[in-house]
Each structure stands twice: as C-alpha cells, then as structure tokens.
Amino acid sequence: MGTHVIKMPDIGEGIAEVELSQWHVKVGDLVVEDQVLADVMTDKAMVDIPSPVHGKVIALGGQPGEVMAVGSVLISIEVEGAGNLKESAAPAPVKEAPVAPKVETTVENKPAAAPRPAPACQGPVVAREADERPLASPAVRKHALDLGIQLRLVRGTGPAGRILHEDLEAYLAQGQADASAPAAAAYTQRNDEEQIQVIGMRRKIAQRMQDATQRAAHFSYVEEIDVTAIEELRAHLNEKHGASRGKLTLLPFLVRALVVALRDFPQMNARYDDEAQIITRLGAVHVGVATQSDVGLMVPVVRHAEARSLWDSAAEISRLANAARNGKASRDELSGSTITLTSLGALGGIVSTPVLNLPEVAIVGVNKIVERPMVVKGQVVIRKMMNLSSSFDHRVVDGMDAALFIQAIRGLLEQPATLFVE
CATH class of the missing domain: 2.40.50.100 (RNA polymerase II/Efflux pump adaptor protein, barrel-sandwich hybrid domain)
Known part of the structure; x- marks a missing residue:
C-alpha cells in the first residue's frame, strides 16, 4: 500500500x-x-x-x-x-x-x-449514531427543525451524503416524520444551548460587515415610490413576451433605472480606496445583486448592465442567483461590482439600512410593494407603493447628491417610458 x-x-x-x-x-x-x-x-x-x-x-x-x-x-x-x-x-x-x-x-x-466502493442503497431513511453530525447546510438544518425531523434519520443524496431540501421532502413522503419526531409537550421548559463556530462563509460575511461599518461613514436615505405604472408595464410585457423571452421581475427595471440615473450621478458608480485616498469613477456599471444562499449572503455581479436589455438583465440575474444559491458561482462572478442592489423580496419590510459593499460608495435597498390609499389630484386612490432604503459612504457622497440620485430613480420608475428614452 x-x-x-x-x-x-x-x-x-x-x-x-x-x-x-x-x-x-x-x-x-x-x-x-x-x-x-x-x-x-x-x-x-x-x-x-x-x-x-x-x-x-x-x-x-x-x-x-x-x-x-x-x-x-x-x-x-x-x-x-x-x-x-x-x-x-x-x-x-x-x-x-x-x-x-x-x-x-x-x-x-x-x-x-x-x-470504487459500491454505492449505498438510496432511500429516504438512514440510521446514524446518536452523536454523529450529518452533513447539511444551515438552511436545511433549520428546515428540518421546523418540520420536526431528526437529521440523523434522513439519508442525504448530495455530495458525500450531504442532506438536501429534497431529502427532507422524500423523508416526509415516506411517512417517517411522525414516527421519529417526539411530540413536543406544551410549555415545556428548555435549558439546552448550542454553540456554533463562526467559520467559512459566515466568518467572511462577518468580517466584511464589520470592516464596512468601521471604515465607511454610513448614512441612509429612504424614498417612497409609486410603482403602479411600472408594475402595469411589467405585467403587460410578461403577458405579451413572457412565453418567448422569459418572465420579468422588478429587478431588471431597477437595474435599468440605476444605469440611467448614474449618467447624471457618476459619483455613485465608484470605488473608494481609503488607504490611497483615491476615488475611482467607472463608466461600466457592474451591478452587484445581493443574494441569500444556504451558506450566507453572496453578491454575484451583473457585468456591463449599461449594455443589457431588460430580458438580458433578467436572464443574467436569474443565472447568477441560481449559481450563488447552488454554490456554483465563480470568483469572477462574485467580484468586481461598482454599485450594489439588495432586496428582501416579499419580506422586504418597510425600511432597511443596508451595509455598504466596500469599496463601493452606494447600495440601493428595495423594500416590499404594498397597496395603500394615496391622494392623487385630490382623489383618494389605491396605489402600489414601495420604499427604496439606500446607504452611502458619506466620506465620498454628499447627502444632497444621494437624495437627488434616489429621487432620479424614483422619477424613472414612476414614469417608466423615461427608462428607454436616450
């Protein structure tokens, strides 16, 4: 040997x-x-x-x-x-x-x-030692906890036996959950503790967030936007072209609005080297799109957004998001952004205070869309409203410029035809 x-x-x-x-x-x-x-x-x-x-x-x-x-x-x-x-x-x-x-x-x-060792018999249930910790991402562990499933009883079909979300569904389909998960007593006292070592992606995220908040002078600005018209346009385009070109979410419209607004506010599309005291403004708009994955927050980059159509941006956002969530995004796809767009989707809340993605100087945060009564030309009407909660590096960006930049995005989204006027 x-x-x-x-x-x-x-x-x-x-x-x-x-x-x-x-x-x-x-x-x-x-x-x-x-x-x-x-x-x-x-x-x-x-x-x-x-x-x-x-x-x-x-x-x-x-x-x-x-x-x-x-x-x-x-x-x-x-x-x-x-x-x-x-x-x-x-x-x-x-x-x-x-x-x-x-x-x-x-x-x-x-x-x-x-x-090669013979493959193990694939099935939804497997017996492990009580102290054996099966391979699974934090998201899968939380999902299993919510479902009342003991992970040590679930057979993983991922690499090296890693348990996937699909394995939890297969386990439930076999009717094993009720038999294996003990019934929880109502109002039972709990004194258990769990220590989780901060390593890997979670440690990198923690370091970057700490570094960003310690080095940059953050300030946030929130603006309310009437997205009724842009949502009507999106629905129309999806109905007419969705089958042939793919469905559009709001994100590619936001990317387009960033591109157009940055023409008048190039100081937002910049990187600041605080050690060399140099601000680099870039003509290319490389939009980082913050994406949640099983291993934590990742920011894949839509490169040259200024040269992309709505459907091109939509396809690239979808491709990058899937790659990030599946752990397949390359280093090049996760670096080089010039400005970041972050959204919590339907969980977006009313207001957020996003943390800058250094060395960038601006990040635009999207909150959820809600229907609210608004006064339009003296009449109370129901409109679809959304807040943009954005943060800037006050060492580089003045407050007035930040407000004008977000208001420019607001004007573009509220009058969506202006997104395509050259």
Whole structure:
C-alpha cells in the first residue's frame, strides 16, 4: 500500500492561505476519484477540493475554521500499490471556475486505481449514531427543525451524503416524520444551548460587515415610490413576451433605472480606496445583486448592465442567483461590482439600512410593494407603493447628491417610458 498526500492547492489570484470550511470525509472513509473531500473559503468564494485518487482516508491536515497555507498538507489517503508520494508543488491556479481545482500529485510506482466502493442503497431513511453530525447546510438544518425531523434519520443524496431540501421532502413522503419526531409537550421548559463556530462563509460575511461599518461613514436615505405604472408595464410585457423571452421581475427595471440615473450621478458608480485616498469613477456599471444562499449572503455581479436589455438583465440575474444559491458561482462572478442592489423580496419590510459593499460608495435597498390609499389630484386612490432604503459612504457622497440620485430613480420608475428614452 502507498500513501497519497494531497496538499492545499493554489486557487489563484495570489492567495497565500485559505480557510478550511468543512470536511466531507473523515478518517477511515473510502473515497473515489472526483469525490469532494473538503470545502475551503477564499476571500471571495467557496471552493470544493476533489480527490484525485481512490483510497482510504488515513489523516486530515486541519480542522474546520483553521486557516491553512497554500502547499500545506490537506489530507492523506492510503492507496493500493507500493511507494509513497513525492513532495510536489501546489497545483497551478484554476482559471475556469466554477470547476473545482484539480489537485495534481505524483506517486512513485503509480498505484493502480482502487476499486470504487459500491454505492449505498438510496432511500429516504438512514440510521446514524446518536452523536454523529450529518452533513447539511444551515438552511436545511433549520428546515428540518421546523418540520420536526431528526437529521440523523434522513439519508442525504448530495455530495458525500450531504442532506438536501429534497431529502427532507422524500423523508416526509415516506411517512417517517411522525414516527421519529417526539411530540413536543406544551410549555415545556428548555435549558439546552448550542454553540456554533463562526467559520467559512459566515466568518467572511462577518468580517466584511464589520470592516464596512468601521471604515465607511454610513448614512441612509429612504424614498417612497409609486410603482403602479411600472408594475402595469411589467405585467403587460410578461403577458405579451413572457412565453418567448422569459418572465420579468422588478429587478431588471431597477437595474435599468440605476444605469440611467448614474449618467447624471457618476459619483455613485465608484470605488473608494481609503488607504490611497483615491476615488475611482467607472463608466461600466457592474451591478452587484445581493443574494441569500444556504451558506450566507453572496453578491454575484451583473457585468456591463449599461449594455443589457431588460430580458438580458433578467436572464443574467436569474443565472447568477441560481449559481450563488447552488454554490456554483465563480470568483469572477462574485467580484468586481461598482454599485450594489439588495432586496428582501416579499419580506422586504418597510425600511432597511443596508451595509455598504466596500469599496463601493452606494447600495440601493428595495423594500416590499404594498397597496395603500394615496391622494392623487385630490382623489383618494389605491396605489402600489414601495420604499427604496439606500446607504452611502458619506466620506465620498454628499447627502444632497444621494437624495437627488434616489429621487432620479424614483422619477424613472414612476414614469417608466423615461427608462428607454436616450
């Protein structure tokens, strides 16, 4: 038998170290080629590390939450054949994300591939040890808690046995939930505690939010907008072109409004390097669209929004959101924004105070649409109203300019024909 040592790969962009976010295997597990071994977190994205060989895990090189240098030992795998792994350099940077980096290593007397373990019988229920923690995202764990399902009884069909939302639905369909979940007694006292280590994407989000609030001089501005006309236009376009071009949400209209308004307010489409004391205004409008995923808030970027039609923007927003939620967004797709658009959709509330996505100087927040009685030309009418809650970096953006910028967006949305007047 031989030992195949896999080192932390060079993920590119000059990154010297990464955070080990999660193991998908443990010592003693049999693994096959291309099976995901671990997730690592860079400053911009989560990256899967696959196995280049078949074999048995004999040692793990770190613990979740540990920051590891590129080239350090990540994992050791026992493989068939004689000889041990030679020392080898870390792999070259991965250029074509979101494909996970291919870890290249060399072995003396390269062993024959070990036979692949037979796949486990797939089914909705599986028995685990009481102290065994199954693989599942925070969103799946919360979903299971809400449904009264014990995750240790659910078979996961995701990579390395990760439990997905679909697995919870399959478990319920088999009628196992009622039998496995103990009935909760009314008004029962609880004294349990749970400690959750802040690692991976959650730690990166925490660091970025803290950094943004400590370094930028935030101020927020809220404006009420009558979106009745834009919603009527959206419904008309969907009815006429939805089947052939795809359905439009409000977001591509908001992206278009940003693009048009920025023509008169270029200081909002900028990045501020506070160390060099340089403001860079950009002609290209790369709109970051804040997206909630199972691992936390991500901001994929709609590049060159100024050159996109409504349907082009809609398709790109949908594609990027799906990639972010599925953990498939590449580093390039998660970086380079010049201004950010954030929306909580139907949960948008009345007012919010979004945090800047540094080094940007402006973020536009969308609240939910509600029908309210409004006075129009002396008459009380029902209108669809929505607030924009936006934040700016007061070191760069003056309050008057911020107000005028948001009011320009308001005028464009309330008179939607002006969105398309060149």
